[in-house]
Amino acid sequence: MDRVSEKHAAREGGHRASPTSDTFREFIASDWALRDATLPDLSEASRHAAPRRDALSAAFPGCRLVVPAGGLKIRSNDCDYQFRPHSAFAHLTGLGSDREPDAVLVLEPRAQGGHDALIFFRPMAPRDDEEFFADARYGEFWVGARPTIDQLSAETGLEARHVDELESALRADLGQVDLRIVREADAGLAATVDELRAAAGVVQSLEGEQEAHEGDAELSRRLSTMRLVKDDWEIGQMRLACDGTARAFAAVVADLPEAVKRGRGERWVEGVFGLHARHHGNGVGYDSICASGDHANTLHWIRNTGDVGEDDLILIDAGVEVDSLFTADVTRTLPVSGRFSDAQRKVYDAVYAAQCAGIDAVRPGATFKDVHAAAIRVIAEHVHAWGLLPDGVDVEASLAPEGQWHRRWMVHGTSHHLGLDVHDCQLALREDYVEGTLAPGMILTVEPGLYFKADDLRVPPELRGIGVRIEDDILVTADGCENLTRALPRSSADVEAWMADVLASG
Numbered sequence: 460m461d462r463v464s465e466k467h468a469a470r471e472g473g474h475r476a477s478p479t480s481d482t483f484r485e486f487i488a489s490d491w492a493l494r495d496a497t498l499p500d501l502s503e504a505s506r507h508a509a510p511r512r513d514a515l516s517a518a519f520p521g522c523r524l525v526v527p528a529g530g531l532k533i534r535s536n537d538c539d540y541q542f543r544p545h546s547a548f549a550h551l552t553g554l555g556s557d558r559e560p561d562a563v564l565v566l567e568p569r570a571q572g573g574h575d576a577l578i579f580f581r582p583m584a585p586r587d588d589e590e591f592f593a594d595a596r597y598g599e600f601w602v603g604a605r606p607t608i609d610q611l612s613a614e615t616g617l618e619a620r621h622v623d624e625l626e627s628a629l630r631a632d633l634g635q636v637d638l639r640i641v642r643e644a645d646a647g648l649a650a651t652v653d654e655l656r657a658a659a660g661v662v663q664s665l666e667g668e669q670e671a672h673e674g675d676a677e678l679s680r681r682l683s684t685m686r687l688v689k690d691d692w693e694i695g696q697m698r699l700a701c702d703g704t705a706r707a708f709a710a711v712v713a714d715l716p717e718a719v720k721r722g723r724g725e726r727w728v729e730g731v732f733g734l735h736a737r738h739h740g741n742g743v744g745y746d747s748i749c750a751s752g753d754h755a756n757t758l759h760w761i762r763n764t765g766d767v768g769e770d771d772l773i774l775i776d777a778g779v780e781v782d783s784l785f786t787a788d789v790t791r792t793l794p795v796s797g798r799f800s801d802a803q804r805k806v807y808d809a810v811y812a813a814q815c816a817g818i819d820a821v822r823p824g825a826t827f828k829d830v831h832a833a834a835i836r837v838i839a840e841h842v843h844a845w846g847l848l849p850d851g852v853d854v855e856a857s858l859a860p861e862g863q864w865h866r867r868w869m870v871h872g873t874s875h876h877l878g879l880d881v882h883d884c885q886l887a888l889r890e891d892y893v894e895g896t897l898a899p900g901m902i903l904t905v906e907p908g909l910y911f912k913a914d915d916l917r918v919p920p921e922l923r924g925i926g927v928r929i930e931d932d933i934l935v936t937a938d939g940c941e942n943l944t945r946a947l948p949r950s951s952a953d954v955e956a957w958m959a960d961v962l963a964s965g
Contacts, residue, residue: 479593488587494604498613504783505553505615507692511685512551516566516574518681523638524566524574525629525652526551526682527645531560531596539596543741545644546784546879547682552578552615555784556741559611561622563648565629568636578617579625582608626651633659639678649675676886683886686878688900693878694934696785697902697943701932703739703779704787705946707732711775712961715767715795724767725749728775736779744786745881748776755792755926756910758871771795772803774926778881788881788904789944790930797958799951802921806909807951810927813837813907814949817873821905821933821940825897831873834907839865841909847918867917868910874903877932897935902943906930 479487515524528544542560549555551564562580569575581597583605584590595601612619620628629638633655642649653671656662662671689697714731718724728749736743750760751767755774767773773795778787792807794800799807817834839854848857848864857864876883876892884892897903908928911918929949934941948957 479589484587484589487592491586494583496607496609498610500613501616502553502614503692504555505617507690508551508553509616510690512566512574512576514685515551515681519566519639519678520572521568521637522566523568523629523636524678525638525640525648526564526566527641527648528554528559528562528564529644530647537595541742543784545641546686546883547641547679548644549784550682550686550879552617553783554615556782559605563622563625563645564617565625567628576617577628578611578615578619579622579628580611580619581622582606582611582619626655630655630659634661637674639674641679641682642672642675643679680886680888683884684888684891687876687884687887687891687895688898689878689902690900693785694900694902696781696783697787697878697932697934700740700744700779700781700785700787701789701943702946703736703781704777704789705944706739707735707777707779708775708789708791708947709961710735712793712958713964715773715793716962718767719769719795722766723764725751725754725763725765725773728767728773729763732775732777736777740779740781741784742780744778744780744788748774748790750774750776750926751795753913753924753926755928756912756924758910767795769796770800772799772807772925772927774928776928776930784879786877786879786881787932787944788877788930789932789947790906790908790928791947791954792927792929793954793958797962798955803925803927804951806911806922806925806927807929809838809841810907810909810929811950812841814905814929814931817905817907818931818933818940818942821897821903821935823897823899823935823937823939827874827893827895827897827903829897830903830905834873834905835865835869838869838907838909842868845919869908870910871906871908873907874905877902877904899935899937901935903933903935904930905933 526548528548531539531542534540542557544554544558548564559580562578565577566574567577583599590598592598592600608619629652640649640652656671662668711728711731718727721727729747732747733743746761748760749763751765751773752771754760754765755772772792774792776790778789780786794803813834816837817830820830820833836858839857842848842865843854852864856862906928910926911922913924915923932943934943948954
């Protein structure tokens with residue numbers, strides 16, 4: 460048994476049933492109908508993944524590239540979290556949702572140039588294998604059937620092999636071929652690669668290990684940067700995610716009276732959104748923020764333990780992830796009663812004005828930083844007009860790098876890239892991301908906010924406890940931009956009218 464198989468066996472130990480007799484194994488393996496051996500067509504997602512592999516191949520000539528899906532992760536004792544493959548693996552194979560834990564994509568360099576794409580995975584075990592009925596982590600009795608080698612090959616267009624062959628494939632010619640791995644996708648496999656490098660004499664010092672790890676990081680950066688610009692199919696997947704998110708928000712609004720009545724209403728809101736996300740696609744793209752009242756002023760409020768009051772604003776930051784793993788990311792701050800109070804409307808309209816300025820700045824040729832600059836200027840203008848900045852500090856002084864006084868009430872950036880990850884392309888170099896220029900096919904959020912904590916004595920009493928964020932998903936087009944989440948109203952008047960319609964029809 461090779462090192463990779465040993466690690467799998469060790470992880471399975473707590474998930475196997477009690478040992479069985481040969482007689483029982485023969486009995487349980489007998490008298491089954493033939494399995495369906497039909498080969499699927501090449502999937503649409505996998506067809507679109509092929510050009511991405513070609514682009515990666517061209518960027519790393521002669522290198523063996525290893526992109527793991529990652530493995531199952533224990534939630535507690537012998538219960539695993541639902542599996543989600545690493546985004547780079549999904550991007551390069553087309554396998555999304557909960558597909559193929561422990562699978563590994565290997566781009567093997569060819570002597571004549573280019574790469575052969577291989578996928579190593581755990582295929583369905585035969586019925587006379589104890590895994591079939593006794594392995595609660597991988598066995599067909601417990602978690603359902605997996606594809607055969609031929610079936611996965613047909614679905615992905617890749618040469619498929621058993622994962623037990625992976626280590627020997629990684630070891631082959633090591634020293635003559637440069638091997639790089641996406642380390643963060645599978646720490647265990649990354650450690651195995653380090654051991655193989657050391658055994659082959661590729662790494663003989665701390666400096667050599669650092670150099671090898673820098674090569675791995677370069678691969679991860681390239682894979683992240685490749686996702687900055689989406690192709691037409693990816694944009695279509697984002698539209699599906701945004702459409703599902705809009706429907707889930709409408710369902711939440713329809714059930715707000717129940718959230719108020721039930722108590723612990725933030726959890727009710729989270730559950731309603733999650734129900735629709737799970738039905739429409741793979742589920743939520745990230746932990747939903749359902750923050751009523753002062754909880755809206757905690758930026759990453761995912762506890763969702765609070766009540767929802769009739770007079771509250773509720774800030775909901777949530778997105779549907781479709782089966783291809785592309786996710787929306789939307790925030791709406793809604794008056795639970797259906798009508799904003801004067802103070803709530805004052806803050807909301809300021810944030811809306813800032814968001815409009817940010818969206819207007821999204822166009823090809825503009826920089827990523829231009830979007831934040833446009834939105835944050837409007838935020839600074841409002842808090843200055845309301846007398847919240849220190850004495851003697853005007854808008855320009857606050858916007859200066861040494862100032863930033865307005866950040867007391869909006870500490871986050873206005874935008875991030877969006878796609879397979881809710882914070883997509885995070886490993887891209889600063890000059891390609893934060894300092895980068897917007898181009899058609901990029902999708903980014905625009906999400907300014909104002910957060911007046913209940914105990915902030917700097918703000919007037921009527922504003923304390925009000926937190927507002929408005930967030931939409933914006934596609935850069937050839938001549939400007941398109942709001943992919945425009946189905947959800949944004950202005951205070953439109954929000955009120957929409958809520959009234961939803962509540963009346965519900």
